[in-house]
Amino acid sequence: MVINIKFTNIKSDQTIIEYVEQKLNNIYKFIEKFDLEGAVKAHVELGHSTQHHQKGKVFRAEVNLVLPHKTLRAEHEGYDLREAIDLMKDKLERKAIKYKERGANG
Numbered sequence: 001m002v003i004n005i006k007f008t009n010i011k012s013d014q015t016i017i018e019y020v021e022q023k024l025n026n027i028y029k030f031i032e033k034f035d036l037e038g039a040v041k042a043h044v045e046l047g048h049s050t051q052h053h054q055k056g057k058v059f060r061a062e063v064n065l066v067l068p069h070k071t072l073r074a075e076h077e078g079y080d081l082r083e084a085i086d087l088m089k090d091k092l093e094r095k096a097i098k099y100k101e102r103g104a105n106g
Helices: 014-034 081-102
Strands: 002-008 041-048 059-067 070-078
Touching: 002 014, 014 041, 014 059, 014 081, 041 081, 059 081, 070 081
Parallel strands: 002 041
Antiparallel strands: 041 059, 059 070
16 A cells, blocks of 8 residues: 655654554555555645634644545544554444455445
């Protein structure tokens, strides 16, 4: 699985990159049988969802997981970046399990 991570309105951080990779690799076990010749790609965007001073620091984590015949999408916002990543991963995991149960064409 190829993972691309984009940071929006925040600085790139190696520990966050490793954290996201770890979370996505936990999901990979559900979809690895569909990953023929590197067909599975994850496009992740992390950042602030707003710069407005009254809202505080609201972080956003979004992923588009490109699979054969389907793209799974999940996103979440939270006051902590790791919390947003965790909850995004949970949503994506549920979708990946459904995809696995139905098969690639279902």
